[in-house]
Amino acid sequence: MIKNLVRKILYNYVGDQFCTSHNVLFLKDREFQRSYYKSCETIGFDPNIHFRIHQIIWAAKNVQKIPGDIVEIGTGIGFSMLCLLNSFKNWNKEKKNLYLFDTFSSFKRDEFGKISSKKSKYYAKSFEHTKENFKNFKRVHFVKGDVFKTLVRYKKLKISMLHLDLNYAEAEVFSLKAFWKNISNGGIIILDDFAYIGRERQSYYINNLSKKMGFNILIVPSGQGIIVKN
Ligand SMILES: C[S@@+](CC[C@H](N)C(=O)[O-])C[C@H]1O[C@@H](n2cnc3c(N)ncnc32)[C@H](O)[C@@H]1O
Secondary structure, eight states, X not given: OHHXXXXXXXXXEEETTXXXXXXXXXXXXXXXXXXXXXXXXXXXXXXXXXXXXXXXHHHHHHTTTSSSEEEEEOOTTOHHHHHHHHTSTTGGGSOOOEEEEEOOOSEEEOTTOOEEEEEOTTSOSOHHHHHHHTTTOSSEEEEESOHHHHGGGGTTOOEEEEEEOOSOHHXXXXXXXXXXXXXXXXXXEEETTTTOTTOHHXXXXXXXXXXHHTOOOEEOTTSOEEEEOO
């Protein structure tokens, strides 16, 4: 507890496995605060992932003129995409669609994709519960099922931004390969756990894929990987 207090005095940001003394302007931005905390209210807790959300909002704003919809693969309870939608003055007047791919099961999977009997608060409580979280937003499409089966139905989907958050290396590689051609030039891909501690299999597999396919990944201090397709 004292350690945490000292950290808070020394640093401008402490959370999500890192701390920084740099000027973290977005934390004081009213619009950011509004979208972040409104989404916390919806899900009922604060996941303390401000930098990840900052990156997601940054990406969504940067692809506004890039053709294609926004896609999240691995939605769970929906926190990241709620923040994205809340960051728009009025998402319902925007043009892009949001596609959410998940089994929407509440049971955790391990890094090999094996379903366990444990539950995670980041996973869906139920499909209906996650849907309810998004009830105020138009043009949100839920694609329920295992991505190994569902993605093939969306061969023609044009994508400007992809948020990949499955915590399961093989499924992430599969998804990235399957949707790569669908992503517009200038489109942004955020890999939620690319460099995150404990997610070494994901780093290894996606890093290999980047060499094969020739894309570059920016690693950010909060552990995400960011790709700009060109
Ligand atoms: C960490 S959670 C996503 C959290 C979410 N992005 C957020 O912002 O709160 C990972 C999600 O990936 C989903 N998932 C894992 N493997 C999957 C698969 N093969 N097909 C579909 N969904 C899968 C899980 O159901 C889980 O909801």
